[in-house]
């Protein structure tokens with residue numbers, strides 16, 4: 001990831017957070033309203049990197065301490081506040097861009113109203129911490145949290161989903177594939193009052209649940225373009241898949257999340273025995289493990305905190321110091337690895353092969369390398385986030401010590417980080433956004449809910465299925481994604497952001513591929529072009545030898561935003577133009593062997609793809625089409641898989 005891309009992501013994400021639904025009507029708060037403006041306009045010069053005029057405004061205490069001329073703001077009195085004076089006179093920011101009138105008004109109002117911060121009252125979690133509850137109870141508590149917030153924002157919740165919508169959504173989410181015609185008919189026709197809960201249990205018991213979770217984590221962890229090895233330039237596609245499969249198999253075996261993370265953090269040896277060895281080189285550099293890459297990834301994926309901007313200088317916007325970053329990296333100081341192995345040496349590798357000679361790190365220290373720009377050559381002692389350095393015997397392996405702390409029930413981040421990511425997976429939006437930016441000054445939209453989910457996940461011994469079962473049984477998850485005709489765009493966005501309605505998401509490449517393989521009855525489904533002309537028609541350039549990998553590459557979605565529909569042109573061209581999708585389906589052939597009527601066949605096609613039966617007008621249209629096309633059922637199939645109703649998770 002280039003610096004530009006990450007800067008863009010950070011700023012993009014921070015500015016999106018500026019106005020949550022209903023914010024304008026409320027009094028401005030530091031975290032929610034003011035800090036995003038300061039971040040965009042001021043913290044580059046008054047933050048972790050630079051403190052012009054002696055002023056750092058990243059936190060309230062720093063702002064009140066102020067710079068050379070004293071406190072930057074005085075509660076209730078804008079005119080004597082330095083912060084307001086400099087903004088009002090357009091002295092600050094010094095460059096071309098100035099604050100907008102709305103931003104100025106916001107800051108003035110915030111000072112006048114007494115510098116309010118997000119009230120730190122401990123939000124009720126609604127369930128006793130330290131005890132595992134029945135998933136139904138957890139689901140009810142989720143709904144209570146969501147309803148409270150909707151009420152506060154004066155928003156209504158959307159109605160519940162119908163059986164078709166629920167069946168298709170939950171099957172795609174938990175098993176990563178559309179339901180078969182048989183499964184769909186069985187569920188729709190069932191009269192069992194608890195059939196939804198039963199279906200959730202069935203999907204969670206299938207090995208496909210683990211598989212889907214494993215490949216989702218693979219997508220999150222793998223960089224968009226995999227690193228390539230030094231010699232042949234080959235990318236470790238197969239190894240990355242094996243890593244996702246490994247996570248999936250652990251889940252299927254009943255491994256808890258702390259166990260899986262511990263295995264990843266402490267793995268040692270060869271890839272043939274340990275597919276998760278690849279983790280370190282995926283998050284490192286040039287196909288090698290690096291202490292900074294391992295620290296960044298551990299922070300982001302397992303602790304839900306973004307440390308990447310504190311590698312080379314104190315984070316200009318967040319309250320992370322460069323020292324804290326390297327104290328975490330120090331646990332990986334002796335770790336060496338590539339695509340095939342990971343081991344810890346006795347002494348940290350010398351990280352400056354070229355350039356200035358650095359002192360050698362001792363014990364649990366790391367020496368900041370020259371690539372870090374500031375403080376290179378400084379030795380930093382290993383320490384857990386938020387604590388001072390810890391006592392470590394020189395010869396003791398360091399990664400297990402870190403793993404103990406990361407996966408402890410008392411760890412302030414671990415359970416919440418997983419709960420927040422899991423929430424993001426289902427709702428396309430975290431309770432904290434970005435998903436890996438948990439910190440005091442970026443509070444969750446539903447603090448009590450995140451606390452409750454974290455408590456519950458820890459109390460269950462980090463049982464992934466318990467958390468997922470609880471979420472999927474909630475009314476919140478089971479609401480419709482359909483907007484009412486009376487709603488305008490803004491109302492829909494506000495309702496969705498407050499989780500009063502399900503978002504519409506794009507199927508990920510993995511899920512789409514599996515769904516197509518199933519409806520075409522073709523495990524090796526190949527949608528690559530067989531010549532250059534065909535490739536051009538589908539907007540394809542160079543192709544990869546493996547049809548599955550090529551499919552994933554081509555149909556890759558935006559993993560940061562599942563509701564982002566802008567990726568589709570080459571995908572649409574492939575779906576519409578590839579001859580394979582019109583050349584027959586083994587699954588359909590097998591069904592036709594039972595000698596069904598044409599109406600029955602059309603119904604089968606609808607159930608297999610859209611998990612519903614055709615309407616009267618759809619039956620009629622299909623009959624007309626079939627009469628004109630020598631009963632080309634595969635033509636009907638082709639039309640169905642090209643509908644947005646098929647391609648989206650609704």
Ligand code: HEC
Pocket residue numbers: 038041042043044045046052053054055066067068069070072082083086087092093094095099
């Ligand atoms: C490009 C760098 C830059 C940016 C961006 C910037 N400032 Fe400054 N700021 C400075 C410099 C340089 C000084 C010290 C010189 C001076 O006082 O004019 C300063 C001084 C200040 C001071 C006086 C501190 C003291 O105690 O003397 C305040 C208040 C201030 N800035 C507020 C802001 C605010 C609010 C923003 C954003 C809206 C902002 N600045 C953006 C460069 C910047």
Ligand code: HEC
Pocket residue numbers: 003006007010043044049308309310311312313316371372373
């Ligand atoms: C690989 C090292 C490295 C990383 C990682 C890094 N930076 Fe920097 N950053 C630098 C260097 C070098 C400068 C230039 C410092 C200077 O000129 O004083 C800089 C400068 C900046 C500046 C000041 C730019 C200006 O206009 O003067 C900002 C803001 C900044 N970085 C933000 C970030 C953010 C946000 C991240 C995380 C997404 C980040 N940096 C990660 C090396 C890094």
